[in-house]
Amino acid sequence: MGDSALLIRLVGLVTIEHDGTAPQHLSSAQAQVAFARLILERTSGTSRDQLADTVWPEGLPDTWASALRSVVSRVRAYVTGPLQKPGGTPLIAQSGRYVLRLPDDAAVDLEAAEAAMTEARTAFADGAHAVAHQLAAGAVSNLRGSFLPAHEGEWVNAVRERVDELRLMSLELASLSSSALGAEHHAVRYADEAVRRAPFRESAHRCRMTAHAAAGNRADALRAYQQLREVLADELGIDPAAETQAAYLELLRA
Template identity: 35%
Template sequence: MDGSAEARVELLDGFSLERGRGGVYTAVEGLPQGAQRLIAHLGLCGRPTRAAVAGELWPDVPEDHAHGSLRSALWRVQKVVPGLVSASGGALGLANGVRVDVWDFKEWAQRALDPTADVDGTMAPRSALAAELLPGWYDDWVLLERERLRQLRLHALEMLADKLARAGRHGEAVQAACAAVHAEPLRESAHRALIRVHLAEGNAAEAVRAYQCFRDLLAHELGVAPTEHMEELMSRAHLGALGPRRPVPD
């Protein structure tokens, strides 16, 4: 099972596998759950050992049964897409030529987080805006990676919003910041990113509105006030009139 295979694996917004030939891809239908889980695990975990894969995917059965299930899953994958999984030195991995949407997403996020990367190379793909890793899957290895990708997405979107605002591309910056806010409505750093974009564009009223919406949401959901970081942001923008006004001396 060494070599390469032309295939695409999608794990964001659900599992799908496409085999390719000459740049033309065809969806693979009816792949058993065990084979799907094997492909997904290799797409997320690199090149683990056979023992690690068997133990992770079939943790509740005896070791020999787990290895038997792994051999069965490998056989089914090989039958559907020959060469998709490569085996080398006791480790398993997806072969050269396989594309995984999570890999593309991570590459985008790293570019977005790189302060030296040009903004033109960091535009958000569709998967960056809302897609969830393998919804409906509850394996521990999926849950851990889902949360890690969620955090990566949020930080990348906030950084991208700031980059785009500095480049004067305020409309795109608002979209990136709003995507972060939509993904986690109670995340203050996402709201601060949105407010910074409004202020960079000179829209003080929009900044005030965004602040007030977040303040009210936070009070309603958690019973707390925005942090000092948020208040300092508004204060630096000369928007102290958000709070109670002091009496004007006669």
């Protein structure tokens, strides 16, 4: 993502960063959610009805058609310039859909983080732990904020879940690769954050167990398992999964 001349951030503050200049912030809340959907659906485009339902998820206003045109105008004004290609505006209406065209050198933070994690998982599986750590830690850094925290609705919530899951996977892989590299302090820190964000997520707890074990803190690793077991029993009435129990038994045998 660092090689792109133009970066679009949808996680945290919605901004466009161009050639090292100051980020351009989109202040209108309605324009933010419209811009985000147009960016993420730019390949197929977004229909007028879909865009309106995203901007007003609890029900359309009586004058929604004219109100939507106003929102689209704000988005068009925002993207004209930094995203403009030769020959016209980057935001067009085409076959009943709005289509936002990006320059070839543009990157979107969420998409870049997903691509980085795909590469990081492959690198980790191949034993390239330093590469995996660099990619996973970079994804964690780029996903620090929340996705449109002032908005709700079916589409926003689905993307928010996508961001949250990607963040957790990034934290877990950053922890595991840190453990493999002998950076136990960082491994524990990443795992602790994953557990804090998703206290019932067993893979995050296993990362915490691995991090403590790699640091030579067998007692802390066993304690991490006991904490998970108690949380699952008290809150969900279930036992840890077989994979987690196997990791615990491996610690006991160590």
